[in-house]
Amino acid sequence: MYTHEDYKDTLTSEPVASTLKRLHKQAEEADKPLQQEYSKLRKLYKEAKEKEANKSLEQEYSSIDVIADLLKEERKNYKEMYQNKFASHYLSVTPEFGDFLYMCARTANAKQIVEFGTSFGISSIYLAAALRDNGGGELISTEIEESKALQARKNIAAAGLSDLVDIRIGDALETLSTGFKGKIDLALLDGAFSLYLPVLKLLEPHFRMGTVLISENALVAEYLKHIRNPANGYHSKKILVGEGNDNEKGNELSIVTWNKMSLENRLDKTSASISDAQSVPAMVKSSSIFLAGQIYLTKNQALSRERIVRRPQHKQNGLAVI
Numbered sequence: 001m002y003t004h005e006d007y008k009d010t011l012t013s014e015p016v017a018s019t020l021k022r023l024h025k026q027a028e029e030a031d032k033p034l035q036q037e038y039s040k041l042r043k044l045y046k047e048a049k050e051k052e053a054n055k056s057l058e059q060e061y062s063s064i065d066v067i068a069d070l071l072k073e074e075r076k077n078y079k080e081m082y083q084n085k086f087a088s089h090y091l092s093v094t095p096e097f098g099d100f101l102y103m104c105a106r107t108a109n110a111k112q113i114v115e116f117g118t119s120f121g122i123s124s125i126y127l128a129a130a131l132r133d134n135g136g137g138e139l140i141s142t143e144i145e146e147s148k149a150l151q152a153r154k155n156i157a158a159a160g161l162s163d164l165v166d167i168r169i170g171d172a173l174e175t176l177s178t179g180f181k182g183k184i185d186l187a188l189l190d191g192a193f194s195l196y197l198p199v200l201k202l203l204e205p206h207f208r209m210g211t212v213l214i215s216e217n218a219l220v221a222e223y224l225k226h227i228r229n230p231a232n233g234y235h236s237k238k239i240l241v242g243e244g245n246d247n248e249k250g251n252e253l254s255i256v257t258w259n260k261m262s263l264e265n266r267l268d269k270t271s272a273s274i275s276d277a278q279s280v281p282a283m284v285k286s287s288s289i290f291l292a293g294q295i296y297l298t299k300n301q302a303l304s305r306e307r308i309v310r311r312p313q314h315k316q317n318g319l320a321v322i
């Protein structure tokens, strides 16, 4: 008879468990000189910072100065930085953060996951393990450095998860601009910091209410302002998971509370009827596009498309988002 003692999740079973153990060890060795260099720099910055009073949003975190410097360099030429300087570095999530990713994907019962920044595939393995345990799905992950992406494919194969992962080789600004089959249940941003906002803009039309967004090192002020503004459809918080590790500063967990882009797409499909404001209430009543439980009519009012999209949560407008 099958009992709960027989059950093992994919993450803690073979071949995933030993593959991750091996990769984390390799990552530690490969990134050791880089980590040592950064911890020296951090010490120097810390001393300098104690004397300095001015704190901007980008200086909210204790190791921000090193990251701010990286950011400056990245903004000059992110391709050069990631395809040369960091081409052999893992820059991967810690086991603790990976475990957190697995748990988020299980909690969201995610079937469609997108990852910006594959590197050697460590975080991809945590996410794909969750897909396996959720009953299947697809992880689309993207990596600009071809040699890393090819090795990531091998690592994911060693973990027995290749059937769940599509690694797109190239710049996320191109590879994530198209080719999504359904709504994204969970997205992980862990690539070039300066591209978080443009990459997010590519993904937003595919979000749904409740989509989970995890941003590693979300340290760019414009990005934080965007996801911390409820009017943009997010509820967002800094999280402390993995904070003990220098790689894991400034992580952010966000959920999509409503989605303007997704509403616009849906409304675009019905633009003929919507443009005739008088027909909106009748159309809403009869149309299956509104049966997803996301929009409902609160008053029998005629509405312009603009008002629906701009103030979807405002019940006075006649339509509300639930």
Ligand SMILES: C[S@@+](CC[C@H](N)C(=O)[O-])C[C@H]1O[C@@H](n2cnc3c(N)ncnc32)[C@H](O)[C@@H]1O
Binding pocket: 078, 082, 083, 090, 091, 092, 093, 116, 117, 118, 119, 120, 121, 122, 123, 124, 142, 143, 144, 145, 148, 170, 171, 172, 173, 190, 191, 192, 195
């Ligand atoms: C922090 S590492 C990702 C670590 C990985 N998520 C893990 O935990 O194993 C960031 C990766 O993003 C890649 N990257 C940076 N900019 C990119 C871009 N524009 N498009 C695709 N990948 C990019 C880098 O080459 C690098 O391998």
